[in-house]
Amino acid sequence: xxxxxxxxxxxxxxxxxxxxxxxxxxxxxxKVQILALxxxxxxxxKRGIVTNMSEATESLIEVIxxxxxVIGLPIKNAVIGINGSGVxxxxxxxxxxxxxxxxxxxxxxxxxxxxxxxxxxxxxxxxEILHVIPKNFSIDNQRGIKxxxxxxxxxxxxxxxVVSQETSSVRNFSKVFNQANLDIxxxxxxxxxTGDFILTLRQKKAGTVLVDIGYSSTSFxxxxxxxxxxxxxxxxxxxxxxxxxxxxLQTNVEMAEEIKKNNLSFDSIDDIxxxxxxxxxxxxxxxxxxxxxxxxxxxxPRIEEIFLFVSRELRKLGKSSLPGGAVLIGGGAHLPGxxxxxxxxxxxxxxxYVFDSSSIEFVPDYKNDPSFVNCISLAAYSLFHxxxxxxNQVISSSN
Numbered sequence: 001x002x003x004x005x006x007x008x009x010x011x012x013x014x015x016x017x018x019x020x021x022x023x024x025x026x027x028x029x030x031k032v033q034i035l036a037l038x039x040x041x042x043x044x045x046k047r048g049i050v051t052n053m054s055e056a057t058e059s060l061i062e063v064i065x066x067x068x069x070v071i072g073l074p075i076k077n078a079v080i081g082i083n084g085s086g087v088x089x090x091x092x093x094x095x096x097x098x099x100x101x102x103x104x105x106x107x108x109x110x111x112x113x114x115x116x117x118x119x120x121x122x123x124x125x126x127x128e129i130l131h132v133i134p135k136n137f138s139i140d141n142q143r144g145i146k147x148x149x150x151x152x153x154x155x156x157x158x159x160x161x162v163v164s165q166e167t168s169s170v171r172n173f174s175k176v177f178n179q180a181n182l183d184i185x186x187x188x189x190x191x192x193x194t195g196d197f198i199l200t201l202r203q204k205k206a207g208t209v210l211v212d213i214g215y216s217s218t219s220f221x222x223x224x225x226x227x228x229x230x231x232x233x234x235x236x237x238x239x240x241x242x243x244x245x246x247x248x249l250q251t252n253v254e255m256a257e258e259i260k261k262n263n264l265s266f267d268s269i270d271d272i273x274x275x276x277x278x279x280x281x282x283x284x285x286x287x288x289x290x291x292x293x294x295x296x297x298x299x300x301p302r303i304e305e306i307f308l309f310v311s312r313e314l315r316k317l318g319k320s321s322l323p324g325g326a327v328l329i330g331g332g333a334h335l336p337g338x339x340x341x342x343x344x345x346x347x348x349x350x351x352x353y354v355f356d357s358s359s360i361e362f363v364p365d366y367k368n369d370p371s372f373v374n375c376i377s378l379a380a381y382s383l384f385h386x387x388x389x390x391x392n393q394v395i396s397s398s399n
Contacts, residue, residue: 006035006071008078009378010060011190012173014216015239017042017063018375021071022383032360032380037372038067047217047233048084050172057179064180077183079382081190081374082130083219084233086169090162092121098154105139105148109156113137117160127164128171130189135159135227161228163189186382190374191221191231193381198353198373199223199327208324211310211342212374213332215239218306222319230317234309238332241302248298249290255279259290264299266337303338307345314346325349331371 004024011018021036040063044055064075094117098105114132118124137145139153148156170187177184195210207224214237221231238260245264246256263277277295278287314320325348328339339350354368360380366372 004073004077006073007185007379007382008067008075009081009375009382010063010078010177011081011083011375011378012045012048012056012060013042013083013214014046014237015042016040016215016371017059018372019063019067020372020375020379021067021075022376022379024383026383027361029358031358032376032383034360034362034364034366034376034379036067036070037364037366037375038063038070039372040066045173045176047235048082048086048173049169050176053172053176053179056176060176060180060182064182075182077185078177079186079188079378080174080177080184081193081378082165082170082173082187083190083374084169084217086166087130087189087231087233088123088127088164089228089231090121090124090164092117092160092162093157094118094120094160095155095157098156103152103154105151105153105156107149110134110137110149110158113156113158114160117158118162121160121162124162124164126167128167129162129164130170130187131161131163131192133161133163135161163192165189188378188381190378191219192228194329194374194377195221195223195228197359197377197380197384198329198355199324201226203324203327206324207319207322209310209314209319209322209326211326211328211330211333213238213306213328213330213338215331218309218330218332220310220313222314222317222322223324224319224322229319230313232313234306234313236302236306236309238330238335241299241332244302245295245298248294251281251288251290252283255281255288259295260299260335263290263292264295264335266296266300266303266335266340268337268340300341303335303341304345306332307342311346322348325351327351327353329353329370329373333370 007022007024009020017040019038023033042059044052050056068075094113096113137148138157140155204223204226209220209222212219216237216239218234222229242257242260246253276289276291278289281288342350
């Protein structure tokens with residue numbers, strides 16, 4: 001069967017499904033080429049957990065149909081992002097002896113030593129393995145080797161990071177895709193893919209936290225010395241801000257969401273003479289007036305709470321001071337001036353992410369929408385980390 005000339009990556013959130021279509025190879029400048037971006041509403045999934053199988057499947061099928069109409073080709077395979085609670089990180093080590101006469105290390109020896117690290121990983125028996133990431137290899141106690149194939153030695157060791165999630169969660173999530181007649185090419189932990197692709201090498205070395213403010217939750221992942229040192233999920237997202245506005249302004253959720261998207265700003269340059277806004281209420285068929293200062297006052301405590309949670313998690317990791325600062329993505333990061341609130345609480349530099357044109361090229365008009373960062377990064381991760389997919393296939397076949 002001929003290989004598809006494109007790669008499809010899907011990021012499923014609590015309120016929407018984002019889909020990216022990319023060419024299946026990097027261009028001659030090693031750039032990812034994004035051909036299409038599609039978004040659809042999502043029901044039946046909350047914080048990465050399936051709550052209604054039929055609703056989730058129907059939502060996914062609608063997005064796939066929309067994407068097929070855009071690219072004019074059928075979609076049968078996809079890389080899917082895994083996010084939400086229950087993901088664990090386990091550090092392990094493996095060791096094998098090179099017994100052949102010339103002591104040369106082959107690719108099969110890498111697979112053996114990685115598999116040995118899995119057998120020694122503690123606490124993953126009831127979990128589905130998403131990634132096994134070799135951090136570094138050692139040959140006869142010579143440390144810091146990145147790729148030992150072709151080298152000579154008697155003893156090969158590896159230190160790995162194993163990323164896993166509770167088996168039932170992964171299988172229920174995967175079943176949604178199977179029911180939508182999609183073959184899963186790979187399952188990728190979304191914060192890992194996004195952090196790997198959008199953070200610079202300098203940021204990964206210095207120490208940086210990537211904060212993804214989603215619809216119902218906020219996820220974070222911390223890099224330092226080019227390694228992941230921590231990750232987690234906070235059960236607060238941008239929808240909680242909408243709820244606070246609805247209660248405070250005594251209006252419905254739909255109007256509160258409209259006010260949040262169009263009028264909420266914490267950017268000092270937006271502090272103009274206008275003190276009130278008018279918003280049409282379709283239920284009452286009248287314009288309602290709202291005070292801009294009150295809008296900010298009702299929204300700010302929840303935004304502060306998100307950053308306070310992140311600050312608390314960073315302190316637990318002993319990483320409250322990160323030279324690389326924090327990088328914000330996700331739909332919630334679209335709020336003007338949200339980084340100013342973050343700086344006051346985290347006391348580190350904060351940036352909103354913008355894709356580097358030297359690493360990615362867009363055919364559609366992207367407009368730097370932060371809510372699409374994850375699905376784009378999933379596609380990029382699959383293209384840049386084909387060797388890890390090979391390791392994962394070895395794992396799957398041995399389990």
